[in-house]
Amino acid sequence: MDLYTYYACDAGNCCRNFEKIIELGTCPSQNGIYVFSNKFKIEMTNCTLNVATHNWPPLSVVSKDKKENKTLGIEQLLIEMGTAHLNLNLNYSVVHDTEVFGFILPNRSMTGVLKSIEENNAQLAFGSFILSANRASGLDYVWSHLVHRDYLTIFVPPTTLVEKWKSVYLGFHIHIWILVMIVFVIYSVLTASVSNRNEEDRVFCCRDPSIILYLWGFMVLNTSSVMQRRIKFRWILFGIIWFSFLMNGFYQSSLTSLITKRDTKQVIDSIKQLEESNLKPCISRVTRIHMKLTNLTIINDDEPQPNECDKTQKAFYTVESRSDYYTVSTFSKYKVILESFNETIPRIHTVKERYGPLIYGFFIYRGFPLTQKLHLYMLRLGETGHIDKVIRDVIPEYGETRNFDGSTTSTISLSDLRISFGLLVFGCTEKGNKTGGDPKRVLPSGIDGGTPIGRADVL
Numbered sequence: 001m002d003l004y005t006y007y008a009c010d011a012g013n014c015c016r017n018f019e020k021i022i023e024l025g026t027c028p029s030q031n032g033i034y035v036f037s038n039k040f041k042i043e044m045t046n047c048t049l050n051v052a053t054h055n056w057p058p059l060s061v062v063s064k065d066k067k068e069n070k071t072l073g074i075e076q077l078l079i080e081m082g083t084a085h086l087n088l089n090l091n092y093s094v095v096h097d098t099e100v101f102g103f104i105l106p107n108r109s110m111t112g113v114l115k116s117i118e119e120n121n122a123q124l125a126f127g128s129f130i131l132s133a134n135r136a137s138g139l140d141y142v143w144s145h146l147v148h149r150d151y152l153t154i155f156v157p158p159t160t161l162v163e164k165w166k167s168v169y170l171g172f173h174i175h176i177w178i179l180v181m182i183v184f185v186i187y188s189v190l191t192a193s194v195s196n197r198n199e200e201d202r203v204f205c206c207r208d209p210s211i212i213l214y215l216w217g218f219m220v221l222n223t224s225s226v227m228q229r230r231i232k233f234r235w236i237l238f239g240i241i242w243f244s245f246l247m248n249g250f251y252q253s254s255l256t257s258l259i260t261k262r263d264t265k266q267v268i269d270s271i272k273q274l275e276e277s278n279l280k281p282c283i284s285r286v287t288r289i290h291m292k293l294t295n296l297t298i299i300n301d302d303e304p305q306p307n308e309c310d311k312t313q314k315a316f317y318t319v320e321s322r323s324d325y326y327t328v329s330t331f332s333k334y335k336v337i338l339e340s341f342n343e344t345i346p347r348i349h350t351v352k353e354r355y356g357p358l359i360y361g362f363f364i365y366r367g368f369p370l371t372q373k374l375h376l377y378m379l380r381l382g383e384t385g386h387i388d389k390v391i392r393d394v395i396p397e398y399g400e401t402r403n404f405d406g407s408t409t410s411t412i413s414l415s416d417l418r419i420s421f422g423l424l425v426f427g428c429t430e431k432g433n434k435t436g437g438d439p440k441r442v443l444p445s446g447i448d449g450g451t452p453i454g455r456a457d458v459l
Contacts, residue, residue, distance in 0.1 A: 014047035015369055042369045048089040051079075052113045052122035054096035057336045058394050059146075059360065060127035062095055075126045077390045078145050079362060081381065082374050094122050099311055101129065101286050103293065104138045114139070117365050124364050128330070131361040134293045140371045141361040145378040145387060148357035152287075152296075153331045155316070156268045156279060156349045157323045172251060180247060184219060187240055188212045218244045270353040274299050274326065282309035282318050282325035291328070296355055298328075313337055320348055330358065335395075 007022045009015040053076070055062035060073035083090055094116040102114030102125070109118065113129075116122040117139065129135065131143050172180070191211055218240050268274055281301050283291070291298055305325075308314045315327045316337050334350070364371055381387050 050093040050122040052094035052116035052125045053127040056128040131359040139363045143361040146360040152355040154351040279326040284312040
């Protein structure tokens with residue numbers, strides 16, 4: 001039996017000419033493993049691949065210069081490195097300015113950017129294409145460049161930021177404050193009962209109730225030698241010192257974090273909480289198709305959504321301006337759209353529980369002979385850190401957060417510590433009143449019959 005085949009990868013054909021037919025001859029082997037392996041030679045040096053993509057920052061960014069029809073995103077930089085390694089050239093022949101992706105329909109036809117491959121207008125497509133079984137069923141793909149570096153995330157309406165001055169009492173939870181007050185009461189009764197003051201100074205059950213004020217000073221690290229003179233048992237004083245030191249150490253650390261990174265009043269942080277809420281979906285058409293093809297449930301999807309939710313960016317604006325919708329998108333896209341909100345702190349709340357990590361892919365026509373080489377090269381780029389460098393060049397804050405996340409800290413002012421300063425002024429005022437009045441002893445009048453001279457008994 002003689003065998004014949006197409007020889008599309010002959011020199012100068014770039015694996016596109018299927019007119020040349022070669023004869024392989026009689027099958028020389030029965031196992032069929034290495035039959036005619038020496039008959040094929042791939043010649044694609046200096047060949048040009050037509051590329052189809054679209055504007056989807058940060059992975060693909062269409063150049064604003066219309067004279068230069070190419071992109072500047074993360075995937076564009078990586079694919080240029082890969083094709084340069086294989087001695088291939090790129091021609092950005094199909095570039096969409098709109099939100100266009102592509103899927104494979106049940107009749108095996110393609111839509112969006114992928115349709116360019118089906119119509120032979122392009123051989124390669126990229127631009128934030130999530131690797132899915134639907135796309136992989138009709139195209140070859142390279143997936144080793146961006147693996148689990150992005151997430152499909154849920155975003156809920158704007159959160160009310162907690163005022164910074166409230167961080168003064170939010171440093172501890174309510175049960176911690178209750179325990180602190182219990183300990184303070186116990187120490188107050190104990191120290192007032194064992195004071196060195198005379199029995200005649202007893203008020204209610206305690207010899208020295210005024211020592212409670214000094215004890216409160218210890219609690220806020222305002223120490224005084226009066227405690228040392230009045231307390232009989234030193235172990236009580238050491239216990240107060242250690243308790244005050246540890247409590248203030250933890251409290252000040254928590255206070256600094258709360259003031260510089262403001263907390264929110266949002267309570268939705270899981271998919272279960274979202275199901276229990278009344279929020280309705282406002283999800284872009286592209287994300288909806290992906291979720292349906294990957295069997296991800298769209299929560300509370302009982303009513304038709306507004307038309308403005310069909311586009312990703314408009315869906316974010318809708319959620320930001322209305323309190324009855326939520327949206328789903330990739331976290332990297334959210335970070336890009338966030339720049340247009342002009343807010344130091346993001347108002348849209350990111351739900352902590354995510355749908356799962358994503359894998360992005362380059363999609364090539366079925367049968368492309370260099371797919372495996374391109375896949376291995378991208379894998380080596382990741383192992384040597386080159387992909388991380390490319391991401392940092394496009395997204396500077398990636399080096400700090402690893403997942404397109406940025407800084408959410410903010411500056412503080414003296415007014416944010418109004419409670420602390422109010423307590424300080426109150427304490428100074430009370431101390432002045434305590435040391436300036438209620439004279440205990442009156443000296444005799446002078447010879448000239450002047451006013452008696454008084455002296456306060458300073459504690």
